[in-house]
Every structure is written in C-alpha cells, then in structure tokens.
Amino acid sequence: MLRKNAVVGFRARRSGVSRLASAFFAAACVFGAAQAADTDYTVNPGDVLQITVWKEDGLDREVLVLPDGKISFPLVGDINARGCTALQIRDEVKAKLSSMIRDPYVTVSVKAALGNVVNVIGQVAKPGEQIVGRRVTVMQALSQAGGLTPYASESRIIVIRRDGDRQVAIPFPYDDVVRGESLDQDIVLAPGDVVVVPTASLF
Numbered sequence: 001m002l003r004k005n006a007v008v009g010f011r012a013r014r015s016g017v018s019r020l021a022s023a024f025f026a027a028a029c030v031f032g033a034a035q036a037a038d039t040d041y042t043v044n045p046g047d048v049l050q051i052t053v054w055k056e057d058g059l060d061r062e063v064l065v066l067p068d069g070k071i072s073f074p075l076v077g078d079i080n081a082r083g084c085t086a087l088q089i090r091d092e093v094k095a096k097l098s099s100m101i102r103d104p105y106v107t108v109s110v111k112a113a114l115g116n117v118v119n120v121i122g123q124v125a126k127p128g129e130q131i132v133g134r135r136v137t138v139m140q141a142l143s144q145a146g147g148l149t150p151y152a153s154e155s156r157i158i159v160i161r162r163d164g165d166r167q168v169a170i171p172f173p174y175d176d177v178v179r180g181e182s183l184d185q186d187i188v189l190a191p192g193d194v195v196v197v198p199t200a201s202l203f
Contacts, residue, residue, distance in 0.1 A: 009150055041133065043081045044191045046071055046115030051093060054105040062111060068174065075100055086110055095168035118189045120145040122197035137186045138172050148174075153200040160189070160194040 011160045043049070052070075071084025073087075077098045079117035081089050090108040097104040102174045113133035116139055121127045124144025130136070138159060148154065159170040172195070175184035187194070 003030065017129030040085070040135070041110055041116075042083050042085055043069075043110065045082060046117070047081075047110060048103045048112040048114060049081070049086070049089070049188065050107075050109045050111045051089075052107045053093075053101070055106075056101065056104070061182075065115060116191050118193045120192070120194065120195045120197070123149045123195050123199050125149060132189075135188045137188055138195055139177060139186050141189055142197070148197060151199050156174075156198045158196050159189065160196060161190060162192055 024091050043065055047065045049050050049063045051063055051073055059074060063073060065071055065081050069080055070078045071076050071081045076093055086108045090106050094104055094106045114131060116132050118130050120141050130144055154174040157172040157174050159172055161168055161170060174183050177186050183203055
C-alpha cells in the first residue's frame with residue numbers, strides 16, 4: 001500500500017511539474033511574441049511607450065506619443081518617435097544620455113499601441129474602429145469586422161488613405177483575393193486607413 005501511495009504521489013508531482021513547465025513555456029512564447037512585435041512595430045501618435053533607464057531614479061516612466069509624433073523624456077528633451085521602432089527610439093535615448101550618464105542601460109517598449117487605428121465602414125457585420133498592435137491586411141481587417149453582409153458590393157471595396165494633404169482611394173479586388181489571385185493586392189493597412197464596403201446596387 002505504501003509503495004502504491006508513493007507511486008501515485010510521484011505521478012501527481014510529475015504531472016504538476018509538467019503543467020508548471022507548460023505554463024512557463026507558454027509565458028515564454030507570449031513574451032517572445034511581444035518582443036518580436038515591439039521589434040517590427042513602428043510607433044504612431046497616441047501610442048504609449050515605457051522607457052526605463054536602469055538604476056536611475058526618475059528615469060522610469062510611461063510616455064505618450066503626441067499628435068505631432070514627438071515624445072519628451074527627462075535629460076533627453078524631445079524626440080521624433082513617429083515611424084520609429086522601439087529599438088530605434090532606445091538607441092536615440094541612449095545616445096543623448098551618454099553625455100550625462102556613463103554607459104546608460106535603456107529599455108523601450110510599446111506598452112499600448114493605441115495609435116495604430118484603422119476603420120472599417122459600410123456593409124460589414126461589425127463596422128467601426130479597430131485598434132491593432134500589429135500589421136493588418138485588408139482581408140484581416142474585414143475578418144475582424146465580422147465579414148461582409150449579404151448586401152455588400154464585393155467589387156467596389158476601397159481603402160481610403162491619407163497621402164500628405166490629400167486622400168487617395170485604393171481599389172481592393174476582393175473577389176480575386178478570395179480566389180487566391182492578386183494576393184499582392186491584399187495590402188497592409190496604415191494607421192488612419194479607412195476600408196469602405198459599399199452597398200450593392202439593386203439594379
């Protein structure tokens with residue numbers, strides 16, 4: 001009986017260790033994915049960054065990217081963050097601090113990608129604003145909007161994009177992409193893009 005109980009106890013402990021190891025592995029995967037996202041993601045106005053200088057009091061804070069694309073940080077001043085990755089911003093902060101702090105260890109991460117916003121309007125199941133923290137194509141945005149309604153005009157979908165002081169309309173060949181053709185036309189959406197799905201004509 002003692003031997004049986006010992007075996008049961010060992011199996012239970014092994015199962016617990018296995019589950020714990022699986023949990024650590026899953027957490028590591030999520031952390032790795034987050035780091036990869038920070039590496040590729042380019043910052044937009046409205047994003048929130050976490051900037052930390054190791055062992056320096058007062059140099060650990062959240063920073064909001066202002067509408068003009070700039071951020072402000074103590075001892076550094078203003079930095080143009082729009083269109084930069086977290087690593088690029090880290091390098092600039094480190095370079096500016098180097099004259100005042102010896103070998104500063106700086107980390108920069110995107111805490112909230114609130115500035116990466118696209119809109120999907122018209123004949124979709126869930127029209128509205130989408131806050132996306134990664135690269136999203138037109139098809140992915142349509143999927144997140146719940147897909148097209150039966151009243152959608154699949155051949156007249158466009159993406160409205162701001163180009164400097166003007167707006168341009170980019171046609172999206174939905175039927176071709178669904179058939180696996182013209183996949184290069186399933187473009188990555190830029191912050192501020194609007195996907196318009198018109199209503200099909202009755203005649």
